[in-house]
Amino acid sequence: MATTQRSEDYQKVSEEPHKNVIKNPYGPNPGDYLSNVTSFKIIESTLREGEQFANAFFTTEKKIEIAKALDDFGADYIEVTSPCASEQCRKDCEAICNLGLRAKILTHIKCDMEAAKIAVDTGVDGVDIVIGASKYLRQHPHGKDMSYIAKAAIDVIEFIKSKGIEIRFSSEDSFRSNIVDLLNIYKSVNKIGVTRVGIADTVGCANPRQVYELVKTLKSVVSCDIECHFHNDTGCAIANSYTALEAGAKLVDVSVLGIGERNGITPLGGFMARMIAADREYVLSKYKLHKLRNLESLVADAVEVNIPFNNPITGFCAFTHKAGVHAKAMLANPHTYEILNPSDFGLSRYIQFASRLTGWNAIKARVEQLNLDLTDDQIKNVTGKIKKLGDVRALNIDDVDSIIKNYHADVHTPQVKPANGPSIPDKDEVLLDSVKKPRID
Structure with a gap:
């Protein structure tokens, strides 16, 4: 029976070795004979x-x-x-x-x-x-x-x-x-x-x-x-x-x-x-x-079983970080929310950014992966759009990338407003509206 595969909706984070410390607080007492x-x-x-x-x-x-x-x-x-x-x-x-x-x-x-x-x-x-x-x-x-x-x-x-x-x-x-x-x-x-x-x-x-x-x-x-x-x-x-x-x-x-x-x-x-x-x-x-x-x-x-999602080390979610605060800290220093180093097991840690819980630091990392140029204020703005859609339905990586790329195109393309007519609707507003109000043919 095939075991559950890790979703592609997770952002791979570069491995940073956990540094050894002089005294391991999680090890045995040195005086315990x-x-x-x-x-x-x-x-x-x-x-x-x-x-x-x-x-x-x-x-x-x-x-x-x-x-x-x-x-x-x-x-x-x-x-x-x-x-x-x-x-x-x-x-x-x-x-x-x-x-x-x-x-x-x-x-x-x-x-x-x-x-x-x-x-x-x-x-x-x-x-x-x-x-x-x-x-x-x-x-x-x-x-x-x-x-x-x-x-x-x-x-x-x-x-x-x-x-x-x-x-x-x-x-x-x-x-x-x-x-x-x-x-x-x-x-x-x-x-x-x-x-x-x-x-x-x-x-x-x-x-x-x-x-x-x-x-x-x-x-x-x-x-x-x-x-x-x-x-x-x-x-x-x-x-x-x-x-x-x-x-x-x-x-x-x-x-x-x-x-x-x-x-x-x-x-x-x-x-x-x-x-x-x-x-x-x-x-x-x-x-x-x-x-x-x-x-x-x-x-x-x-024995025809799946590896449990919360299995230590190899579980689907073992080295996955989702909440915005966690993601920000992990991007800065993996020690903050990990006691184990995934590279010791030949694995990688991931930041899940396709959700309404995402933070702008995780989206910033994704913007950089896509080789796009956005300011921090712009990234915070696009993060808000992602959260807005995430409140309506579950997101995947394509949703997030689409919102980011559309936003990037909008801010880098001069907009000409018609002299007499309606303004051009925001692409992401159209996406959100299509979820709320499905078109009936």
């Missing part, structure tokens, strides 16, 4: 969590295309669907492992020995094992108590460790689990040497304050890295991911456009927007942000 905001990694889960999106069905060829695009973007890890899910999923997992990508390939399985054996045989670089720890998930999906969970986890972890690959142990539904149970099982798996432990906001119920407290507490009892997985049911996934890094987590699960179960998880693009505001140099050194738009278009087409 827990923070990994400037040293994080991403686990890209479009090919695992993303397959759980309602519209998703990825062929083997499409999975390989997406995996290569994620690797080219700079994903640290690529997580794929469990090879235990189906025979084709197993074959797909093997195919992706055999691509020779720079990114490490992970797969996600339940805490079960048979599943672990199947996963290891695919050639993955690491296995993510998960088991529900909350009372809801212990009661319904698997019906096991914490003693059983701990024993099963240790057996599976020791087997995977013996194969010399990475292993992550995660509790599912962590934020509705008993904190004592959680810490005890995390301490146990940490002792036997997991690569990392994970916490998962499986139902999207957590808020940033809860995230900070849990991650900080977990950090005090384990020596391994911490990974976090946040669902977006209540709209907190990006904020929770950033807060988790502040509290000491090292890795964040993301997916392209945030696709996943229900409302999905932390979106890759939105997370990049948050992180580049915090540490531009680190993000640009690791990830090819100019590849983001094509990557999102690839996945959007595969």
Whole structure:
């Protein structure tokens, strides 16, 4: 499905690099020893969590295309669907492992020995094992108590460790689990040497304050890295991911456009927007942000959705400025109404001047683009004409250009008033009158 295209009714503004400042007010506190905001990694889960999106069905060829695009973007890890899910999923997992990508390939399985054996045989670089720890998930999906969970986890972890690959142990539904149970099982798996432990906001119920407290507490009892997985049911996934890094987590699960179960998880693009505001140099050194738009278009087409108009970075309106006051300021200094630099993502900012909200500074810039000669007073006058028509109907670029060119012709062409007869009507008044009173043939 084709994604929405940016309208031509926007004026492209010359790029002006955002200057670095000595202290970034949007970054971590320099004295925060827990923070990994400037040293994080991403686990890209479009090919695992993303397959759980309602519209998703990825062929083997499409999975390989997406995996290569994620690797080219700079994903640290690529997580794929469990090879235990189906025979084709197993074959797909093997195919992706055999691509020779720079990114490490992970797969996600339940805490079960048979599943672990199947996963290891695919050639993955690491296995993510998960088991529900909350009372809801212990009661319904698997019906096991914490003693059983701990024993099963240790057996599976020791087997995977013996194969010399990475292993992550995660509790599912962590934020509705008993904190004592959680810490005890995390301490146990940490002792036997997991690569990392994970916490998962499986139902999207957590808020940033809860995230900070849990991650900080977990950090005090384990020596391994911490990974976090946040669902977006209540709209907190990006904020929770950033807060988790502040509290000491090292890795964040993301997916392209945030696709996943229900409302999905932390979106890759939105997370990049948050992180580049915090540490531009680190993000640009690791990830090819100019590849983001094509990557999102690839996945959007595969799952038959449009990229949302307000999507961070790549949305139709992401770097578009419309109000007169905004336009004036942006033309003078892009810092005034932008925290992100569109050129970092291979994009441009635009001033929308075809509307009744336009200001004379935006029209002046358009006059200059058209190589026309008008004084400031004349530009203010023609701006008034544009606003007048904009009060009657929606405008497009041709409307505005027509009004400007007609006005320019009028002021630069001597007008001869007939000695005895009506004056020649203003072209723009005729245009406006034709809108108000359509001609009936």
